[in-house]
Amino acid sequence: MKIEQIKVFVSCPGRNFVTVKVITDEGVYGLGDATVNGREMAVVAYLEEHVVPCLINRDPHQIEDIWQYLYKGVYWRRGPITMAAIAAIDMALWDIKGKVAGLPVYQLLGGKSREGITAYGHANGETMTETLDNLGKFIEQGFKAVRLQCAIPGLGGTYGTLGDKKDYFELQSDRPLPPEQPWSTSKYMNFIPELFKQARERYGYEIQLVHDVHSRLTPIESAHLGKLLEPFNLMFLEDASAADNQDGYQIIRNHTTTPLAIGEIFNTVWDAKDLIVNQTIDYLRTAITHGGGITPMKKMADFAAMYNVRMAPHGAPDLSPICHAAHAHFNLWAPNFGVQEFIGFGTAKLNSVFSHPLSFDNGYIHLEDKPGLGVEYNEEEGLKHAYKRSYLPVTRLEDGTLWYW
Structure with missing residues (x-):
């Protein structure tokens, strides 16, 4: 089994969500969540430009090695954008492994x-x-x-x-x-x-x-x-x-x-x-x-x-x-x-x-x-809910000083 294709979807059915779909050459696929609220498109770019090209033709069952590859192999480690991108791939691979085994991931x-x-x-x-x-x-x-x-x-x-x-x-x-x-x-x-x-x-x-x-x-x-x-x-x-x-x-x-x-x-x-x-x-x-x-x-x-x-x-x-x-x-x-x-x-x-x-x-x-994982993503329905740029709030003290939100 090999990773044949990875799709990245952005939809806004009330909130913006970044969804990753890892598809294998045997037709089995897995889903992952890569959402970083207020910085969604940064994760999309990270995935499409820097992660997806590196994973095509890899064995999806090698979850640990792929995780280490995406984390240690980048040099620029950590941070919310990097880790959300890795997380989405990782979730999708566990989803695939569970489907192949016929078992829920917790097993x-x-x-x-x-x-x-x-x-x-x-x-x-x-x-x-x-x-x-x-x-x-x-x-x-x-x-x-x-x-x-x-x-x-x-x-x-x-x-x-x-x-x-x-x-x-x-x-x-x-x-x-x-x-x-x-x-x-x-x-x-x-x-x-x-x-x-x-x-x-x-x-x-x-x-x-x-x-x-x-x-x-x-x-x-x-x-x-x-x-x-x-x-x-x-x-x-x-x-x-x-x-x-x-x-x-x-x-x-x-x-x-x-x-x-x-x-x-x-x-x-x-x-x-x-x-x-x-x-x-x-x-x-x-x-x-x-x-x-x-x-x-x-x-x-x-x-x-x-x-x-x-x-x-x-x-x-x-x-x-x-x-x-x-x-x-x-x-x-x-x-x-x-x-x-x-x-x-x-x-x-x-x-x-x-x-x-x-x-x-x-x-x-x-x-x-x-x-x-037991989740399904309706691609056609997702297309009906276009991405809307948005931000989380910021907080200021009563004198105007920026504070933690």
Whole structure:
């Protein structure tokens, strides 16, 4: 068996997605997700100009060697564009291997470690009351864990809430440029502990709660927030601070016992190595699409397990159903799986382009047994949804200083 052709598709059934299809000379094909939100076409160019020509006529079963070839053989290693391109190829090759073997990918990884995949949903709101009402709705749906994000009074737009417009695409429909949102650390710090206090008073402590800071605090500010949230027993505080300087997480760890999660913008294990070894985090949130594929994520999970770090893959709506399915296979296998971020199964438009083997019931994601990843991409339907240039927002402090979004 040889790789005969590799196609790259870009479609926008609600969000932009970059899909890779690796086709063999025996007609078996595999799919991968190469989406980097806001930089999609950079990945397309990387694939079409630099990756695809190198893989024609190679044996698709040599997954490890091809991964090493695309990573070590480039010299210019790492980075989101490179690793998303590698990830898409890697997912597609695992998909092919599963189809040839007649087995779902999780069986090739070593089989199941659990029957269901614990998922957490997003309860958002423009007011504290709306957010808490939405939390109640998630509890009624059977969720065992829920993330709480609420608009901060006095700030016009906050991460996780977008006022009357619920999609970043809507903010860029006339002239695609990064939307700008204001930020005030003091207003945020004065508000968030009360949100969780009221959540516990209203719903008790059985439901697991999560909050995403989105890297907007310095380490000592994050330490203070973690301390304030300790009485409310969070499952974890996500992206408390940027981890460009990983030593900053030692400051946070020294001051709070609130569990910490990070990693959705990490691309390799080296981004997390010190955080894992020093045990300054509890959950690693790297996504398969952005972390180089299933091959390195399996190794990352094994490494993290030695330091009691659990896997909690990023599950944003800018990852395609191919990535979500890959996460499901990975999560079923990973002995140190923790929880999966879950934003639902998309719209009718999205599901007309992608079909997937996932379902949700009583707090758990379930995976239908199909060979490979179990996802199909409708090329004809994808052509109906043209790419639309768009960006994620940026944040400025109230004095105009650019800050972390």
